[in-house]
Amino acid sequence: MAEARPAARPMGPMRGPGGPGARGMRGPRPKIKNPGKLFMRVMKYVFRDYAIPYIIVIACIFIGVFASIQGTLFTKTLIDEYITPFLLTPTPDFTPLAKAIGRVAIFYAIGIISGYTQNRIMINVTQGVLRNLRDELFEHMEKLPIKYFDTHAHGDIMSVYTNDIDTMRQLISQSIPQMVNSVVTVISVFISMVILNVPLTVLTLVMVAVMMFCASKTAGNSGKYFLEQQKNLGTVNGFIEEMIEGQKVVKVFCHEEENMTQFKELNDNLFVSANKAHTYANILGPINAQLGNVSYVLCAIAGGALALSGISGLTLGGLASFLTFNKSFNMPINQVTQQLNSIIMALAGAERYFNLLDAEVETDEGYVTLVNAKEENGKLVECEERTGRWAWKHTHQADGSVDYVELKGEVVFDFVDFGYTDEKMVLHDIELYAKPGQKIAFVGSTGAGKTTITNLINRFYDIQDGKIRYDGINVNKIKKSDLRRSLGMVLQETHLFTGTVADNIRFGKLDATDEEVVAAAKLANADAFIARLPQGYDTMLVGDGANLSQGQRQLLAIARAAIADPPVLILDEATSSIDTRTERIIQESMDRLMHGRTTFVIAHRLSTVKNSDCIMVLEQGRIIERGTHEQLLEEKGKYYQLYTGNAIGA
Amino acid sequence: MFKTLLKQVKQYKWVAIATPLCMLLEVLMETMIPFLMASIIDKGVNAGDMGHIIKIGVLMIGTALIGLAGGLLGGCFGAKASTGFARNLREAMYNHIQTFSFANIDKFSTAGLITRMTTDVNSLQMSFQMCLRMAMRAPASMICALVMAFSINAKLSMIYLVAVAFLGVVLFFLIRKGSGLFRAAFPKYDELNASVQENVSAIRVVKAFVREEEETRKFKKASNNIYKVFSKAEKYMILNGPLMQLTVYTCIILISWFGAKMIVGTELTTGELMSLLAYCMNILMNLMMLSMLFIMLSMSLASAERVSEVLNETSSLQNPENPIMEVKDGSIVFKNVDFGYNTTSEKPVLRDINLEIKAGETIGIMGGTGTGKTSLINLISRLYDVTDGEVLVGGHNVKEYDMEALREQVAVVLQKNVLFSGTIYENLRWGNSEATDDECKQACKLACADEFIERFTDKYDTYIEQGGSNVSGGQKQRLCIARALLKKPKVLILDDSTSAVDTATDAKIRKAFREDLPGITKLIIAQRISSIQDADRIIVMDDGEINGFGTHEELLETNAIYREVYESQTGGSGDFDEKEAD
Secondary structure, eight states: OOOOSOSSOOOTTOOSOOSTTOOOOOSOOOSOSOHHHHHHHHHHHHHHHHHHHHHHHHHHHHHHHHHHHHHHHHHHHIIIIIIHHHHHSSSOOOHHHHHHHHHHHHHHHHHHHHHHHHHHHHHHHHHHHHHHHHHHHHHHHHHSOHHHHHHSOHHHHHHIIIIIHHHHHHIIIIIHHHHHHHHHHHHHHHHHHHHHOHHHHHHHHHHHHHHHHHHHHHHHHHHHHHHHHHHHHHHHHHHHHHHHHTHHHHHHTTOHHHHHHHHHHHHHHHHHHHHHHHHHHHHHHHHHHHHHHHHHHHHHHHHHHHHHHTGGGOOHHHHHHHHHHHHHHHHHHHHHHHHHHHHHHHHHHHHHHHHHHTSOOOOOOOOBEEEEEEEETTEEEEOSSOOSOEEEEEEOTTTOOEEEEEOOOOEEEEEEEEOSSSSSOSEEEEEEEEOTTOEEEEEOSTTSSHHHHHHHHTTSSOOSEEEEEETTEEGGGBOHHHHHHTEEEEOSSOOOOSEEHHHHHHTTOTTOOHHHHHHHHHHTTOHHHHHHSTTGGGOEEOTTTTTSOHHHHHHHHHHHHHHHOOSEEEEEOOOSOOOHHHHHHHHHHHHHHHTTSEEEEEOOBHHHHHTOSEEEEEETTEEEEEEOHHHHHHHTSHHHHHHHSOOTTO | OHHHHHHTTGGGHHHHHHHHHHHHHHHHHHHHHHHHHHHIIIIIITTTOHHHHHHHHHHHHHHHHHHHHHHHHHHHHHHHHHHHHHHHHHHHHHHHHHTOOHHHHHHHOHHHHHHIIIIIHHHHHHHHHHIIIIIHHHHHHHHHHHHHHHHHOHHHHHHHHHHHHHHHHHHHHHHHHHHHHHHHHHHHHHHHHHHHHHHHHTHHHHHHTTOHHHHHHHHHHHHHHHHHHHHHHHHHHTTHHHHHHHHHHHHHHHHHHHHHHHHHTTSSOHHHHHHHHHHHHHHHHHHHHHHHHHHHHHHHHHHHHHHHHHHHOOOSOOOOSSOBOOOOOOOEEEEEEEEOSSTTSSSOSEEEEEEEEOTTOEEEEEOOTTSSHHHHHHTTTTSSOOSEEEEEETTEEGGGBOHHHHHHHEEEEOSSOOOOSEEHHHHHTTTOTTOOHHHHHHHHHHTTOHHHHHHSTTGGGOEEOGGGTTSOHHHHHHHHHHHHHTTOOSEEEEESTTTTSOHHHHHHHHHHHHHHOTTSEEEEEOSSHHHHTTSSEEEEEETTEEEEEEOHHHHHHHOHHHHHHHHHHHSTTSBGGGOOOO
C-alpha cells in the first residue's frame, strides 16, 4: 500500500544526529544478537494490546489471498468454459457468462473490502503500538537513575525515540503483514501446483531455491553494509555536530583546511559503505524478477515436453494454469526478500529500544513517608488537609508501630564516603551537621566535590559508606519522592520546560493557585520582568526558555523552588557572567528564598559565604576546614588564601 | 534551486544519466515478456508445438538476461549516483560553511546547519535515487504497456485510458488531502521529540521536583495526540490500495465481458485477451509508483530548498586582493566605528567608538551584558565587519589583511569556547600544528593548565570527550587559553575566559602574562574587577559606547559605573572568589 511517510522523520530543529537511523553509535555493532528473541518480543507488544485486531488483520489477509486466487482462476474459467464454447456455437448465450462475472465480482468485492479492513485496522494497530512503545519507554526513562543519564550520551537516548521506534513501525506495519501475505500466498499456490503436477512443482522449487540463495547472499551483503553505513553515518553526523557547534572556534583558529580533509575522509567512508549497501539492495529486485522469468520458461519447456509426450497426465489447459501459478509463486518470494533490509534495520532498532527499556530503574526501598500533620494534645498526628506542617511517618518494620517525626530540616552526614564508581572514591569521611534553618556553604576549587555532596542529600546517587540522616532518619529509609519533595533545588544551569511561564513556576507545586504563582514570582523578583513579557504569565517558553535572558531564567528557577516551599534548599550559585545589576536582583531573591530554611549552598558570592552559619572548605573530596567566616579567617588556612586571593605559589 | 543541487552531481553525471537508460532497457525487456508468454501459451502449449515453446523460451531467456543486465547496471549506477550525490552535497556544504563568516553562521544557527547537513541531505539522497530509477521507469513502463495494449486492440484499451484517468485524478486528490494532513501532523512529532529532549537534559530538575509522573502524563497526552492525527491522516492514504484494486478488478471484468463478445465477433483472439489482462496490472501498478514518486518528491522539496539555501549563501566577509600577510605589531586603533549585526535594525550595537591601543598594552574591558564588549573585540580579528568607520591593527585596516593571517596573529579566546574530541596535545595543536611537545607544555604552564594536566593519568595524552565534557569549566578555559597562546599572536583577546577559574589561579595567569608575554597586546573582558584592575588601562562599556577609558585609579575617581561595580564587588555583596587583599 502507499506509504506516504518518508522512511524516517526529519527531526526539525532538534539537536543530535538526525536522519534515518543516524545515531551516535560509535562502537562497531556488526551483528544483532538473538534476532529471533527480539522479533518475538516485538510481536509480544503487538499481541499484548492488539491481539484481536491483529488476528482480524491476518484473517483479512487470508480472505484477500483467497479472493485474488479466485481472480486468477477466473481467467482460466473465462476462456475454457465460456469463450471456447462460444466459438463453437453460432448464437452464444451470454447469460451464464454474466452470472459468472457477477460471481467473480462478488469475490473481488470481498477482496477489496478485506483489503480495506486490513489497512484500516492496521493503522490503529501500528499507531497504537507505536504510542505504547513510546509511552512505556518514556515512563521507564523517567524512572532511571541520574547515573544513567550521566553515563549515556543524550543523543543516543534521543535517537531511540526518533529513529529506532520508527524502524519498528516499518516492521509492524509493513514487513510483517507483507510476510504473512506472502506465506499464505505461497502455501495456497504451492498446494494448487502440487495438485496440478508434481515434477513441474519440483522444478519450480529448485528455481525458488536458486532465487532464495541469490537473495540471501545479496540481502546478507546489503544488510551488512547497511549496518556499516549506519555506523559511518553516525560518525559523520557526530563530526558535523561537533565541528559546526564549534565553528566559531574553528574560524578563530583558521582550522578550516584540516577539518575539510578530515571531513572528506569520513564522508568518503560513508560513501563507500552507502554505495555498497544500496547497490546490493537495488540489484536484488532485478535478479529475482529475471530468475522468475527463467523459471517460467523452464517450466514451459519442461511442461510442454511432458504434455506432448503424455507422461504424468498433464493437459495443455493444466499447463497454462500451472504457468500462471508459477508466476504468482515467485512474486511473494520476491516481496519477502525485498523486506529483508527493513527487517534487519528494525531488529537493530528493536535491540537498542529494549536495551534502554531494560536498563535498571532507580530502586526505592524507602518506607518513611511525608504527611501533613497537626498538633493534638501536644502530640503530632497525621491529617488530610494541608496545615503547613509536615511530619515523617515512620512505620517500624519490626512491630508495625507508627512514629511521627516533625519535618524540620536537620541534616547530618556521618563519615560519608562516595565514588561514582566503586574503584575511585570522590568524597572521603564527610562529616557535617546542619541544624534547621542553618546555612551551610561549600567552597573550594572546581572538582573538589562540592556538587557531589549536594547530589547525595537528595539521593541522586547513593553513598558507599557512612550515613546521611534527615531529621534523625537515615535517608535510605525515606521514600525517594517524599525526600525530594522536601528538598528544594536551584541549579547553576537553569532548565526550563516548554509551556507558559506560569506552568514553569507551577513545576514546583502542581496544584498551586494563580495567586501562589504570582506570590512566588514576586518573592523571586521575577514578577517585574514577567509583567513586561507580551502575554505576562501566559507567555509561552520554547527551547529551554531561549527567549529569556540568563538572569531571567535564573529568577524563574528561584520562583519554581519558592513555590514548592521546601524546608531544605540546595543551591548552586551561578558563576556565569551576569552583569552586576541583574546579579544583585538574583542575589536578593536568593536571600529571600533561603530565609528560614536549612540551606546547602555551593557558594561563589562573598555575601552568601559571609552570612553562612558554617563554611566547609573542600579539597580533593575532603573537608579540610570548617567554621564561620571569622573563625576561618583566623585560622589563616586555605580559606584565608582563597579569600585574600594570596593563593598558592603567588 | 535545482540547478544549485544538480551541480553537485559532478563526477557522477554519466552514471546518473546511464541509470534511467538502463532502467528503460529493463522496462522494454519487461514489456516483451508478457508478449512472449502469450506466444508460448497460444502457439506453443495450446497448439502443442514443442519447437515453438523452445524457440520462444530461448528468446525469453535472452530477453530476461538483457533485462537483468539493465536492472543490475541500473541498480549499481543508481546507488552510485545517489550516494555519490549525497557525498558531494555534504562535502560542498561543509566546505562552503568553512568560508562562512560569523554573521552567516548566526543567520542559519548551528542547529539549523546540522539538520541541513544530516537529515536534509539523507532525504535528498533518497529522492534522487527514486528519481533516477523510477521517474523514467514508471512512466516508460506504463506507456510501453499502453502502446502494446493499443496495438493489440485499441477499442478495448480505451478502458485502460479511462481507468488511468480516473485513478490519476482520485489519487491526486487523495494525496493532496493526505499529505496536507501529514504535513500538519509532523510538527507534533517535533514537539514530542522536543519534550523528550527536555526531559533527558533536565532530568535532574524533574527528579528534584518529583515530577516524573506528571511529565509522563504530559508525554502520554502528547503521544496520544500523535496517535490521533496520524491515524486520521493515514485513513486517507490507505484508500489508495482498495481503490487500486477496485480499478484493476473493474478493468478485468469489463475486459472479460467485452473481450468475450469481441472474440465471438472474431475481433480478438484468446491469447490476445490474456495479454491484455496481463498489461492491466502493469499499467495501474506503474501509475501507483508514479504517485508514490510525487509524494516523495513533494516531501523532499523542503529539504532541497534548505540545502540550496546553504550552498547559495555568499560569505559576508571577503578577502581583499593583494592582502597583507604580516601584522607588524599589536597596536589597535578604532576610528569612528559603528557596528550592528543587522544593518536594518534601528539601533547599532556599537556607536562612534574611538580607541587607540599601543602594542604590548594590557587593556581591561568591563560593562554589563549587552553593552557591546564582545562585539567590540570581534571586530579586531574581523569576525564581523564594521558598519561604519575603520579598525586598524598594526597600522593597517583589518580589511587589507588576509583573513587567515590576521586571525593567526590576533588570537581570540571566545566566551563560548569549545574543545574538540581528541587528546590534549591534539587540542593544543589547533593553535599551531607544528608546535613541539615542549612548546605545548610551556603554553600550558603560562595558562596554569599544567598543574591539572600533570594530575591526569595520561597527562597530555588524556582524551578530551566531545565538547570537553570530561574536564571542568575552569580547566576547559585554561586549555583554551593555552591553545590560543600557541599561536604566538601579536594580540591576545580573552573574552571572559577565566570566569570559571578561581581567583588565585586567575591572578597567577595574569602575572604570567605580564612577565612572560610583555610584547603581546592583551585585551581582557571580565566581570570581576579583580581580573582587570591591574591592567594598564580599562575600557568601561555602556550601551554600545565607551563610557570611560583609563587606569583603575582614574576610573575610580571619574567613572560612576566603574565605581559602583567596584564597590558592589568589594563591599559585602561581591563575588567570593574575587576579593583581593589590599
